[in-house]
Amino acid sequence: MLYSTTSAAEKRSAFRADLASGRLLRYPGAFNPLSARLIQRAGFEGVYVSGAVLAADLGLPDIGLTTLTEVAGRSQQIARMTDLPALVDADTGFGEPMNVARTVQALEDAGVAGLHLEDQVNPKRCGHLDGKEVVDRDTAVRRISAAVTARRDPNFVIAARTDARGVLGMTEAVERARAYQDAGADLIFPEAMAGASEFERIRSAVDVPILANMTEFGKSELLSTSTLESLGVNLVIYPVTLLRLAxxxxxxxxxxxxxxxxxxxxxxxxxxxxxxxxxxxxxxxxxxxxxxxxxxx
Incomplete structure (x- = not known):
């Protein structure tokens, strides 16, 4: 019968081990539960659940209109379909630090292996559009700290995304990456990097794994897996690729x-x-x- 035979705890442990392995992990975005099964069959290392894809599936723009209930529900449906770890886009955490804490626990209950939180203001925008804004660094750090404190499974991965590069510049993005690592983030997600040299700057700034977003038609150059691996990137997501093809x-x-x-x-x-x-x-x-x-x- 079609359901995961791997427990959530096992998936989280595997995700941790994979991130520490030194090899590049590839996480295509699943646009529905059945596509997660295709991702596993195709031999990828994990599944990504994109906030932009979930919003589009509901007929909504990616501006923070989806709710925690909708994200947790779809995440649970996707996680149950695959033995692979699933990383979920939790936007800004759906509110203040207390809401972030609840978000972490709701997504733990959904059976996923980790989530990422971003430092945009609410309502957020797609990370590859102009006109987005970020909260101050202290507020963003409190979000990450709340998430780290709230998790019950220590293997549940907390990823910190910064959108500062497109708003305040690359230097601020680097400083925020360091601050989020210091706050306990397990994985750094620098959004809308222009090219390889910017990933190199993030890689040299932090000691934890880093994530590259290879989304089409955005602000980032579409780099190959061999290039990303040579830059020291640990995980690459293809968030909207399958939805666009379908x-x-x-x-x-x-x-x-x-x-x-x-x-x-x-x-x-x-x-x-x-x-x-x-x-x-x-x-x-x-x-x-x-x-x-x-x-x-």
């Missing part, structure tokens, strides 16, 4: 149906029914159902 395929399919009057020309571009059934373990559910329900007197 939405373009759906749009093209709908255009074909409208223009051609049917979907016959699209069959070779579809996942076959047998492939879908295999992915959702149709046979396994049938076997289980027969073993507990079908019987003879």
């Amino acid at each position: 939405m373009r395929a759906a749009e093209d399919g709908l255009t074909t149906i409208a223009d051609q009057g049917g979907q016959a020309e699209l069959l070779d571009r579809m996942q076959h029914r047998r492939e879908l059934y295999d992915l959702v373990d149709y046979a396994g559910y049938g076997t289980f159902d027969s073993s507990v329900h079908d019987f003879r007197v």
Whole structure:
């Protein structure tokens, strides 16, 4: 049957060990629970749950309109589908430091391996758009400190994202990275780095692992995994890639149906029914159902 056979505690322990391994971890963004299964089958090291993707899935812009309940619920659905660790975008923590503490515990309960918190003001914006603002450094540090204090599983990873580079400059981004490490962050996420040299500056500034966001159509150069590994990056996320691919395929399919009057020309571009059934373990559910329900007197 289709559910994770690895406990949340085991996933968190694995995430910790992976971050300390020295190899680059690749975390594509899952746009729904089933896509998390595809990520695992494709041989990636983990799954990312993007706030931008969750907002888009709800038909909302990425400006802090989603709630903790929505994020925790979708995170739990995704985590249950895969044996891989899941890292979740928790935006600004959904409020003040006390809210941040609750966010950490809610996402622990959802079974994910870690989260990241950012230093933007509320309402936040996509990290690759102009016009965003960041809170003062002390406020951001209090968010991280609250998260570290609130976690119950010491292996639950607290990542600190700074958006300061696009607002206050690279020097402030470096200083914030150091401050967040000192506050207890396990992983530093410098958002909207322009290129390799800026990742090098962050890498030289902190001793904890660092994360690179390789999102399309943003402010960052799309660097290869070999380049990122050579820079000392420990984890790379591809947050919106699968959603963008799926939405373009759906749009093209709908255009074909409208223009051609049917979907016959699209069959070779579809996942076959047998492939879908295999992915959702149709046979396994049938076997289980027969073993507990079908019987003879």
